[in-house]
């Protein structure tokens with residue numbers, strides 16, 4: 001089942017790349033394995049997935065050590081509380097959900113030596129009324145500036161979780177906004193290159209989920225985060 005689902009999702013990604021004239025392979029797949037067992041993760045790994053996303057540290061801390069013999073890239077995609085930063089800095093390769101400087105500072109300080117820099121995305125709130133997570137557009141540039149100076153953090157790009165909508169055009173609108181925000185940051189970085197010692201290399205747009213990955217790919221996603229289309233519904237699953 002998981003094998004078939006992975007194939008289907010990869011076909012959807014390739015079809016969307018073609019349809020929207022994205023280069024083949026421009027979009028990577030992150031399998032969201034929250035509430036899944038280690039066995040299910042192994043099944044997805046054997047189907048070719050190497051990136052897995054988790055939302056809850058306590059759950060991830062039980063699974064990740066069990067899977068240490070697999071060369072998996074672990075992504076933390078849930079809200080980050082201050083008291084969880086140490087565990088996240090220890091276990092994960094990426095964090096997608098940075099929306100405050102304090103959290104990024106703690107992750108940088110607590111990153112274990114020898115683990116390399118922690119890759120992060122800043123989460124932008126693209127649907128203001130509907131979501132409490134994510135930095136607002138007006139505070140984004142300042143947060144990007146501060147986060148990109150932290151020694152053990154590598155800022156990679158932006159992430160968003162728009163309010164769910166069945167409407168393709170509405171899905172596109174949110175993702176268009178995220179891509180616009182990324183392009184603005186890149187331009188302002190180039191223009192300010194002389195008097196700031198910042199070196200952004202923003203290559204990641206973490207956007208698109210099971211129900212809207214086509215819209216996200218059309219708007220420039222480089223990494224889609226897919227849970228239920230691979231592992232089945234999280235509410236009815238055993």
Ligand SMILES: *Cc1c(COP(=O)(O)O)cnc(C)c1O
Pocket residue numbers: 032034055077078161209210211225226227228229
């Ligand atoms: C659960 C989750 C996903 C996956 O959602 P699906 O609709 O199951 O594909 C993606 N991103 C985040 C941040 C999530 O929490």
